[in-house]
Amino acid sequence: MNQLSTLPGGIAIRVAVSRALLWIERAVPAFLPAALTVAAFFVLSLFGMWAALPGWLHLLLLIAFAAGLLFAVGRAILGLRYPTAAEGIRRLERTNxxxxxPVTTLVDPPAALIDSARRAWSLHLERTLIRARRLRLRGPRQLFVRGDPLALRWALAILLVAGFAAFGNETAARVADAFQPNFSSPSAVPGTLTAWVAPPGYTALPSIPLEANPGGVDGRVVPVPDGSALLVRVHGGSGESAAEMAAGAQLSFVQLDAANAALEVPIDDGGPVVVRQGSEILAHWVFEVIPDEAPEALFAHPPSGTARGSLQLDVAASDDYGVRSLETVIRWRGEAAAAAEEPIRLELPVSSRRARVIEHVTYHDLASHIWAGEPVQMELAATDARGQTGTDTVETRLPARRFDHPIAATIITERKKFAYEHAPRRLVGHNLKALAAAGATYGDVPRVRDALVEAATLVSGEPAPDARRRAIDLLWEAAVWVEEGTFAEADAAFRDAQDQLAEALRQDSRPDALEQLLSDLGENLMDYLEEMDESFAPPDQDEESGASVPGGFDADQNATRRELQDKVDEIVDLATTGAPEEAEDALDDLRDITENMERAGERMLAESDQRLDQRQAMMQQMQEMMEQQEQLMEQSFYQSARAGVADQKSPGSGSFDPPEDRQNRLRRELGEMMRRLGEEGEEIPSELGEAEQAMRQAAQELQRSRPGQASEAQGKAIDLLRLGYEQVRPMPGGLGPSQVAGERPGEHNRQSRDPLGRVPPGDGASPTGDVGIPKKLERRRAREIVEELRLRAGDATRPELDRDYATRLLDWY
Structure with missing residues (x-):
């Protein structure tokens, strides 16, 4: 292979890269044991395994890891050499x-060739070169299998990923701890402290966890409620645990077992508390005790009476941890004769959830008490869970019921004479017997006659406390029966049903008990409404005619009856769907309706009269506008007839203002009147809008000095104003044209109105009276509008002008 340099460039580069890849295939398995050793060291460090080892074992393992790492690295370095060219060629051929x-053939030719074989060898080399150029480089193979046949690398990799995910921020500190063997005794490690403050149960506050500050000198200030307790647990460590309190007292922990100790101590005066274990300070706190303030009670408004003589209390109370009970005590301030009566104690409703702020409007039927109408002292007392009390006191008169029936009023007068000892007993008894004998004056009702006779006997007899109380009760029952008849019983049953349901809602009673009470409330409501229909019906009413009862609560003509039924249905829905607080609010609304129906009727009558006055003023304004428009039309007609005489004044004009300015002022006045109609919820007649357009056209013609065309537009405006006047003229409740002219409807027969001030059916132009029952969607829409107006009126971020406007609209509603 001494002819490696004779290889073509591309093949030579592949051989060089093949040698490098072969070196990687040898280096990775050689250095893999060293890498696994390092990974194992990091796994032990991240999971804190070194801290659990004794110091001598910790040191031995460190040495073992260092020796193993040096051995693995040295062995890899000494056993690793770079591959030769022949090894690189062989890998290239083997991987392909x-x-x-082919590559070996190219670099290792035969030693000698005869001339006849040279041509054949050249052809063979050409074909071999083509095959060599087709060879491709392949990546390293089986890098880890030879160095890690047991695949330990995967387990270490998973542990490393988990360790970095859990303790990534502490990696440097944990690795540094691995190089610091701890040769101290394990018994010297301080124990683990857990501490918290338990507030008293009446505060309903959660426990307050405390942080340990080992060795701390400056304790953290911890505010705690008065009556709280400190609870401390110490786990492990050596030495006796103790707490040093603010007064210098040393309190020892109770040893629960070999490794745990506990301490529970009340925090009375606050101050610093130091917890020690042996000579070590485990924690240091400074407690600041927050005193439990006494509750506050207040009459938000002076006590007042309802239309039916019940006592209305508008009270407020507050406490830092909740009001437990609220009571009003009524004491006598009048003559000594009635002072023997026990003070009246009224338990006011308090939610079982112990609200910190309470605002209540409650009603109490005390009209039957002999103190009714007399001066009394009322003391409102709010009490918290610790028995602390806050009070508020007012002096007033206890509301008294008004009796319109002369016999009922006389019975009440005799009752007061007897109770206050204003007349001799025998004289009172004689008067009562005389009333009993005059049966025709009260319908000769046996129940009333028997009550008067028995009361007269008791009054005339020997004085005794029981007889006195019995006589007073009998006289009240007789007076109420004369005044209201059977309605009194229905009214009392309806009130009792409301009281029982309110108490059950406050006590979170069982669903079956609530269901029964809700059913009773619905039945009592029906009896109440039926008795009210009969009580307010006039004696000469034709029952067969089907006419509605003035002042009655017929379902087709009386919105109040529908309102009562809807409110009861709302209470049933809220109570059965698990909303007791909302049900209590709806029950308070029901009481407001029943207690103040007469007062509401008077207010509605006053509002009706006020609207009537406003409408009559509007009618008068429209008449004046028509007169002014006629004057302008006459002026325009005169100018048109005397065309060319610009300085001539029209008769009756009485003004030097340009006629177009007067016309525009009149148009703006009409627009303002239409705006007021819209604000009152009335439908604006289209004729008024067309009249406004005709006035605009007239003003434009006058500006163009065309009085003839202006007079035509002004005449059209007058006709449209008259049509609009007829549209606006009728009023709810059957107002006729004569009434608009000045006669107020019902003024001559105000007595014919029902208790809510409404015109009964058949009285006036309307055959059904002046009351229409709003549909359910209309009532819901009205409630939504009222709620939105209240939000806007109370929103301090809105401009003052917007809030004033919302307040005026609320007054209208």
Missing amino acids: NAQHR
């Missing part, structure tokens, strides 16, 4: 499966 070794 070349027959007859």
Whole structure:
């Protein structure tokens, strides 16, 4: 092969590359044991295996790894040599499966050739050269099999990847620890500390974990609630564990087993706490005790009475960890005769979830109490879980119920005389007997007569506490029955059903109990509505006529009845779908409706009157606009007839303003009136829009000095204004033209209105009255509008002008 230089360039390069590849195939298996040794060292370092070894074993393994690495590297270097050209040629031929070794043939010719064989050899060389040029380089093969027949490389690779993924940020520190054998005794390693603060249960706060700071001197300040406890666990280590408290007391840990100790101690005064194990400081904290403040209670608004004489309390209370109970105590401030009565204690609802802030509007039927209408002192007391109390006190009069029936009012008067000792007992008894004898004045109801007779007997007899209480109760029942009849029982049952359901919602009662209470509420509502229909029906009503009852709650004509039913349905849906707090809110809304129906009726009547006044003012404005438009039309007609006399004034003009300016002002006034109609929710007649366009055309013609065309447009505007006037003129509730002119509907017969101030069917032009029942979608849309207006009115980020506008719209709703 001494003729290697005679090879063509391409084949010579392939032979050189083949020699390099053959060297790689020999070097990789030679150095693989050294690489596996290094990989094993990194695996042990990453997984912290060195720390678990004694110092002497750690050192021996380090030496063993170093010796093994040196041996593997030295053996690889000494046994490795670069391949010869013949070995490179042979690899090139072997990897291509070349027959007859073409490259070897080219570099190793025969020693001597006869002349007859030279030509044949030349042809053979040409064919061999073609075959040699077809040879291709092949990559290294079986690099790892000879150096790692057991495939340990895969296991080490997986462990390395896992180690770097888990401890990649600590690689340098863990490898450095591998070169630092620890010859100290394992017993000198400090124990592991786990500590936390357990707040008292009434705070409902989670445990506060504490961080250990071994050897720390400056403790971290940890705020904790008053009444908290410190719990510490120490695992392992040597020496006795102890805690040094703020007052200098030394507390020893309780040894749970050979490796674990525990300590539990209350944190009373706060201050520093140091935990030691032997001479080592495991942790150092400074506790700051946060005192439990007493709750605050407040009457958000002065106590007031509802239309039915119930006591309305608007209260608020707050506590840093939740209010446990809320109570109002009512004490007598009047004459000594009634002071013997026990104070009235009202337990106000408090959520079982212990809310930190409570705002309540509650109703309490105390009209039957003898203190009703008299001066009392009310004390609101809020109590927290530790028994601390916050109070607020007001002096007021307990609401009293108004009785319109003269006999009922007389019974109540005699009842007060007896309770307050304003008259001799026998005189009161005589008066009661006289009332009982006058059966015609109260319908000769046996129940009322029997109650009056029994009360008269008790009042006239020997004084006794039980007899006094019984007589007072009988007189109240008789007065209420005379005033309302059977409606009083339905009203009381409906109130009791609401109270029982509210209590069950606050106590998170079982679903079956809630279902029964909800069913009772629905039944009591139906009885309540039926009794109310009968109670408000006039005695001369024709039952067969099918006319609606003034003031009744007929499902087709009374929105209040539908509102009550919808609210009960909402309560049922919320309670059955697991929303007790929302159900309580809806129940409060139901109480608002039932307690203040009469007050709401008065307010609706006042609002109706106010809107009527506004509409009459608008009608008057439209009449004035028509008069002004007629004046402008006369002026335009006069100017058209006297064409060419520019300085001539029209009769009745009374103004030196240019007529086009007056026309534009009148047009803008009409536009403003249409805007107000739209804001009131009224449909704007199309005739008014066309009238505004005619006024615009008239103003343009006047600017062009064409009074004739202007007068035509102005006449058209007048006709359209009259049509629009007729469209706007009718009012809800059957207002007629005569009423628009100044007569207020129902003014002559205000008594015929129902308790909510509505015109009954048949009264006025409307055969169905002035009340329409809104559809469900309309009510939902109205509620959405009201909620959006409330959000905008309370949004401090909005301009003040926007908030004022939203507030005015809320007042309208």
